[in-house]
Amino acid sequence: MEAVEQSMTDDAALRVVPKPMRKLVEEGLRNAIVTGRFSPGQHLPDRMLCELFGASRSVVREAVRLLEAEGLITTIPNRGPFVSFLSAAEAVQVYEVRGVLEALAGEGFAIRASDAERAELRQIYEQLARMPPDADREALLGIKQNFYEVLLRGCRNPLVARMLESIINRNTRLRATSLSDPGRLAHTVAEIRRVVEAIEARDPEGAWEACRFHVRRAAAVALRILREREEAAALARE
Amino acid sequence: MEAVEQSMTDDAALRVVPKPMRKLVEEGLRNAIVTGRFSPGQHLPDRMLCELFGASRSVVREAVRLLEAEGLITTIPNRGPFVSFLSAAEAVQVYEVRGVLEALAGEGFAIRASDAERAELRQIYEQLARMPPDADREALLGIKQNFYEVLLRGCRNPLVARMLESIINRNTRLRATSLSDPGRLAHTVAEIRRVVEAIEARDPEGAWEACRFHVRRAAAVALRILREREEAAALARE
């Protein structure tokens, strides 16, 4: 019988082994897209990716396929992979899903996180609250990424963590611009405070609501910006 | 400038082209796992998959990678891909996520589905309600798959549809056994009726609640079965 015991995943997790090439390419490419080094609509011919990462086509193609499944890349048959656009319609969907998953994560954190994790979250919140209103967008984004990292770790639900992470990757660029929208920071801080307070009070329902509220607000700002942009682009085309 | 216009996705969708090999392999493999033709823990050496699907290693490996990302396959470094187990702990996570995504889909359906789609859903419900209490588990599963297909189409949120589909794939086998749990069918029918009625009343909140309730109930039954199984397995090992 060639079955394997439950310990599969444990073994895999414990094993310390140099990351396989394909993972490096995957991460590098994801990073390049999420941080905007490759811009939406850009063509990514595999020859280029091969020499960029020093990997072979097979490895590059596996990585591209994965990012395609995550929605970061759109492949046109016989034309190859392109960095995905995020249309306003798609952004609506992204925010809907992000809303419920983030709420679930917040709820789980309120129930299951350790005291140390609660403290970490509070600390990151304090850091955010201290930022000046005209702070650098990348700095803000970095702090919020930390916030999510702790949240996803503490919610004790790796599945939610993975799905939410992928969703967030998809709209990181948009978040960066909406985070630095004038006047948005103060609201963000207030919304995050509600989340942190509910979590400290070990109030799952409160955390759920606070998270959903935060995402809804963020969505409103982001969609306004995105629609303005799309209108401007439509006008420019005429 | 080698950027591409928004129409990217439309073009890709409209184009009618023979499905690429890699998609065929992906679907075939996913199907084999979901329907249980490959059982959890089974090793899937790529040579075997190559000759099973008549494809080359590169194509097979891309497909395996994708199913790994979906959670259907677990890869152990230097050992290769295995059909994933679904532990009770993971099942809890799956049901948590499925609950909120399904609720979101139900809500969206109540808001945005067409009259024809509402009628379709009602029809599938009637079909389910007519099933005898000792109905075949595969038949029940088939009807519920149809239900989800309509639900996911009508909720007008392809992102939710895709994520929920992948989540549901992951626990199809478990659902099959819990669907045919004695006495469960009557509850299932009643729960689905609440969903359908809320949708017909164009009551998004009601649909949300009905969906969440349904998943919670399904989760309770499935987890009971799964834990019994795990205990039995633990005893058998001694």
Added chain:
DNA sequence: GCGGCCAGCCTGTCAGACAATATTCCCGGC
């Protein structure tokens, strides 16, 4: 100036190769 044609590029797929690692199983020692 315009439309069609041709060359070149890129994708999608295959086959084969090779090092590194896991597993199997046989054989010798106790």
Added chain:
DNA sequence: GCCGGGAATATTGTCTGACAGGCTGGCCGC
């Protein structure tokens, strides 16, 4: 007879090279 070690085998992870077919862009003729 049993156990441990090590060779033989299998499999993964990756690379290279190849080739058909579709797409693009530029050139040529009109």
